[in-house]
Amino acid sequence: MTRRVAITGIGAVTPLGVGASALHKRWAAGESGIEDGLGRCSGFEPTDHLTRRQVRRTDRFTQLALVAAGEAISQAGLDEAPYDRAEIGSVMGTGIGGLSTIESEHILLREKGQRAVSPHCVPQMMANSAAGALAIEHDLRGQCYGTVSACAAGAHALGTGARMVQHGDAIACVAGGAEAAITDLAVAAFAEMGATSPTGISRPFDRRRDGFVMGEGAGVMVLEDSEMAELRGAEILGYLTGYGATADAHHMTAPEPTGDGAARAIRKALADAEVEPGRLAYVNAHGTSTPLNDRAETEALKTAFGELAPAIPTSSTKSSIGHLLGAAGAVEGVATLQALRAKTAPPTLNLEEPDEDLDLDYVPLEARKLSVNGHPAIGISNSFGFGGHNAVICMEAAA
Amino acid sequence: MTTATKDQVSERVISALVEFGEEPENVKPDSRFEDLDIDSLDLVELAQVIEDEYKIEVTDADMDRIATVQDVVDFVAERQS
Numbered sequence: 001m002t003r004r005v006a007i008t009g010i011g012a013v014t015p016l017g018v019g020a021s022a023l024h025k026r027w028a029a030g031e032s033g034i035e036d037g038l039g040r041c042s043g044f045e046p047t048d049h050l051t052r053r054q055v056r057r058t059d060r061f062t063q064l065a066l067v068a069a070g071e072a073i074s075q076a077g078l079d080e081a082p083y084d085r086a087e088i089g090s091v092m093g094t095g096i097g098g099l100s101t102i103e104s105e106h107i108l109l110r111e112k113g114q115r116a117v118s119p120h121c122v123p124q125m126m127a128n129s130a131a132g133a134l135a136i137e138h139d140l141r142g143q144c145y146g147t148v149s150a151c152a153a154g155a156h157a158l159g160t161g162a163r164m165v166q167h168g169d170a171i172a173c174v175a176g177g178a179e180a181a182i183t184d185l186a187v188a189a190f191a192e193m194g195a196t197s198p199t200g201i202s203r204p205f206d207r208r209r210d211g212f213v214m215g216e217g218a219g220v221m222v223l224e225d226s227e228m229a230e231l232r233g234a235e236i237l238g239y240l241t242g243y244g245a246t247a248d249a250h251h252m253t254a255p256e257p258t259g260d261g262a263a264r265a266i267r268k269a270l271a272d273a274e275v276e277p278g279r280l281a282y283v284n285a286h287g288t289s290t291p292l293n294d295r296a297e298t299e300a301l302k303t304a305f306g307e308l309a310p311a312i313p314t315s316s317t318k319s320s321i322g323h324l325l326g327a328a329g330a331v332e333g334v335a336t337l338q339a340l341r342a343k344t345a346p347p348t349l350n351l352e353e354p355d356e357d358l359d360l361d362y363v364p365l366e367a368r369k370l371s372v373n374g375h376p377a378i379g380i381s382n383s384f385g386f387g388g389h390n391a392v393i394c395m396e397a398a399a
Numbered sequence: 400m401t402t403a404t405k406d407q408v409s410e411r412v413i414s415a416l417v418e419f420g421e422e423p424e425n426v427k428p429d430s431r432f433e434d435l436d437i438d439s440l441d442l443v444e445l446a447q448v449i450e451d452e453y454k455i456e457v458t459d460a461d462m463d464r465i466a467t468v469q470d471v472v473d474f475v476a477e478r479q480s
Contacts, residue, residue: 053420053436115450119443 002166006229006236007395009078009222010334011071011176013064015039015215015321018049019071023331024338027320028346028367037200038182039215039322057120058133059098060180064218064327065130066137069174073138076222078172081232089142089170090134091161092220093153093177095326095385097127097146100183130178130218142170148326150385151286152245153177154219155329158393159243161223171228176220177330190214193253197289202323203350204287204316205294205362212288215322219331238337241378242275242394244268253386255292259300262286265390266304266380273394275378277305280312281370282345282379284336285362287316288323297382298358313370315363319349329383333393340377340397343370402479403453408472415448416441416468428469449475 012019015033016026018041026033033039046055046063049070055063073079078088101124108116123129128146135144143164147156154177161175190196197211221240229236246268248261255262270277286297302309317332318324324331339345344367351364370377377397384390403411413426419441426435432442442465446457449471455478465471 051420056418056420115447119440119447123440 003168004226005162005165005240006224006226007221007238007240007337008224008229008234008236009072009074009076010220010237010337011068011075012217012219012331012334013041013044013068014217014324014331015041017043018067020334020338023335024342024346027317027335028342028344030347030349030366031320032349033321034202034213037197037213039213039324040182041217057124059101059124059129061094061098061178062130062133064180064216065092065176065178065220066133068176068178068218068220069134069138072220072222073174076224077234078174078222079138081172083171085139086141087171088140089161089164089173090131090140090144091147091157091173091175092131092134093147093149093157093326093330094127094130095150095153095179096181096186098125098129099181099186101125103183103185134174138174140174149389149391150387151323151325151328152383152385152389152391153326153329154331155333155381155383155391155393156245156389158221158240158330158333159245159391162240162243165223165225172222172224174220174222176218177327178218179325179327180216181325182214182216187214195290201350202289202319204285204289204319204348205355205358206351207353207355209289209291209294211290212318213322215324217321217324217327217331219327219334221330221333236398238340238395238397240393241396242269242273244272245391248388248390250388252388255296255384257296259296259303261388262297262300262382262384262390263303265392266300266382269380269392269394275394277308279378280380281372281377282336282339283312283314284332284339284379284381285314285316286382286384287318287348289318293384294358297384298360301360310360312361313345313363313368314360315345315348319351329381329391332381332383333395336379336381337395337397340379340395343372343377344368345370403475405472405476408475409468411452412445412468412471415445419444426468428472429467431467433466453479455479
């Protein structure tokens with residue numbers, strides 16, 4: 001018998017601002033957090049939220065994680081929950097980890113030698129340092145680790161966190177993803193491989209799309225055994241009901257063109273949630289704005305849903321905030337839950353010229369009310385990563 | 400290079416500890432590092448600051464014998480003399 005996984009807290013720091021609510025409200029209003037071709041969290045000032053000591057000893061991706069987690073944990077009341085702290089886990093995904101630390105310390109090494117390298121370099125650059133920092137800050141003594149699967153890392157973290165709770169390995173798990181990789185090296189590297197948009201415009205599914213726009217941020221959920229959450233009187237926002245993950249086993253960066261791996265992950269998530277495609281009110285697409293992803297993802301949705309595919313509103317958060325890499329799956333999970341709770345599909349921005357065969361309902365330009373026929377809204381969030389990783393989560397809004 | 404006075408060294412060490420995150424009012428010349436929120440990584444960084452600032456070598460063994468701000472001041476004075 002597995003346990004039902006309630007979502008009792010959500011948090012986000014994104015280019016649309018600090019807080020999960022800014023993400024939903026501003027995206028639903030059609031606003032964009034992208035400036036000069038980058039999705040920076042320009043409104044995020046670490047010292048507004050963290051101590052000087054914390055800021056000095058953490059990379060930016062961990063700072064974003066700490067603030068998003070702080071919001072989710074505060075909403076859930078998890079710091080005050082009557083649980084053995086050894087029964088609370090933490091899993092944080094990231095694509096790269098502390099990249100700005102690696103770059104700046106490498107410059108010091110080259111210019112001044114080994115003795116100039118900070119003793120804090122390793123704990124700041126480790127990809128698992130966000131998970132470790134969360135555990136220390138909130139005294140979470142259960143399982144704790146990072147997931148590393150490029151742009152699927154945040155979704156893998158939510159999925160494995162849900163499994164931890166389902167199987168009773170933890171009463172609750174703080175799970176999400178964080179990324180702060182807008183650095184000279186990463187911007188150059190993504191540009192040179194042809195992944196990012198030379199025009200700096202994120203327009204998923206549009207005929208003119210030419211690559212993704214890099215973003216940064218963090219998204220976190222508190223996942224909790226629903227019976228225990230009810231017992232302590234926590235407000236339940238929704239449920240993480242299904243998780244499916246697969247590999248393309250095809251190419252390190254190109255998606256398998258038929259979308260087979262992605263379609264299998266979608267089907268697995270639905271089967272895990274015991275949900276038929278006809279019950280889906282909303283799909284939060286991976287929707288990167290790259291020529292290859294948006295085509296393969298459309299194929300995958302058609303394969304997974306058959307003739308129902310064009311009837312399910314499907315939109316891309318990346319059109320508003322860019323691609324948050326290892327944070328994307330978690331931030332988009334938070335965005336999806338809020339869309340389901342508000343029964344509103346926020347729009348795919350900048351989608352003005354449809355592409356041939358990309359003929360699903362991508363909710364172009366304007367938000368749309370979701371039709372749920374009196375049921376709690378159910379939706380999925382897709383995440384796919386370089387390496388051929390596919391991870392899909394299914395969620396249901398609380399009634 | 401002119402030799403730093405004890406007051407200057409003391410001031411520099413205190414400012415480093417404050418930069419590490421200590422509250423200024425908590426750091427006194429006789430403050431023991433173990434009573435402050437200063438850990439082993441901070442002490443390595445402090446050694447780097449001393450080396451850089453006063454052009455003297457600081458070994459792990461030297462740091463093992465340093466427990467307070469005043470210890471650092473005395474250590475620097477000894478090496479500079």
